[in-house]
Amino acid sequence: MHNCRDTKEQITEFVLDGADRRPDEVLLAELRACVECRAEFNTLSATLRVTTRLRDTTAPSEAYWNGYHERLRHKLVNANAESTQSSSPSLRPLWLARFFKATVPVPAPVAAALIIACAVLISIAIRAARRQPSPQTPSIVHVPVTTPVVQEKEKIVTRVVYRDRVSPARTSKRVVDPSRVESTFAKSQKPQNAEIPATLLGFKPTEEVKLTIIKGGSQNEK
């Protein structure tokens, strides 16, 4: 069964292969039988023959090639000189250069597993480093501190108190309870020696009283 589409694909491959390939009998039979395929073959072979002929005719002349090879030699010499300057063999041995340029084919699953393992190890290491506090060496800092010293000063206040020996009679006009007056009067008329203990007999109070007040005592004292 002839199929023009399949035949055209065969024609294309046949024409592209050019002289390297001989047409098989099947293709020749189909070209003889189908007019369209034969026209396709003629057009395609003509087109590619033109490009092949142009490929040959557009080659540069011999004079061009002489200059071409001179320029190429000049570039090669320059490149050789640059490579010699850039990499000294004594400083960078060949085996070391090969070591750094070497590639090792690794299956994709193994490579993926290695990458994942490295990532996990790195994350674990980072976490461990964060948890463990870094041992810091204690630094001794000398700071002069002045401790306040509380010094209680003894304040001596001298107060002169004048006392009347006989208290003057009250001249107030307020209403006084007679019973109370009587008792007060009776008290005042009592002999003084009656209330004085025997040990204080003969004691004569001085006219001046020296009071020493220590600050921080009761609040009433000033």
Add this chain to the structure above:
Amino acid sequence: MTVTDSDSELIRRAQADDIDAFCLLAERYARRIHLLAFHYCRNAHDAEDLSQDVWLKAYQAMRSFRSDSSFYTWLRRITINAFLNHRRSSLFRRNGQTTPVQLVEIDSETFEMPLESRSTSPENIYNKLLFENVVEALGELTPQQRLAFLLRHYEGMSYDEIANAMNCSTGTVKKGVSRAIVKLRAKLSPDSDTQESLTSLASEY
């Protein structure tokens, strides 16, 4: 130094920092690399810079060549990486112009034909017009699609090899190549008259 020196002998000496040996290696493969660079950049000056950048990178990485593959296969891998990095750096240099369409517009303006094709014969003029159409068609592709097409069409690499080298899917490569072919067909055969003339022109060579 003789012409019959094998690649392995030149490689061994180049790995020992022998610039002469490396330049001989470059002379053997420079045209293929330059051709790819020219169709990728669509500009003669950029193509020379890019192809020489490939050789500089190859010289610096010469010690890493282990002879597991052929020298050209190893060199082509460096070329593809350099092309893709060149695309990124050129996009970076052109501030604000980060879309492939804008990059194409700039490159189309600075398009130049190689020295050999600057004669005024009718054939060369026609070739130049054709080449401009090819460049324009390639310019409408993204750099990745363009590179996929060049590697498939000029280098004969398989889709799997291209996808492995460009670090993309095989479907992306197929799509890029298919898109390149569509663009080229549209540019080189816009109508039936041109198609006939192109077909006859192609059959002459």
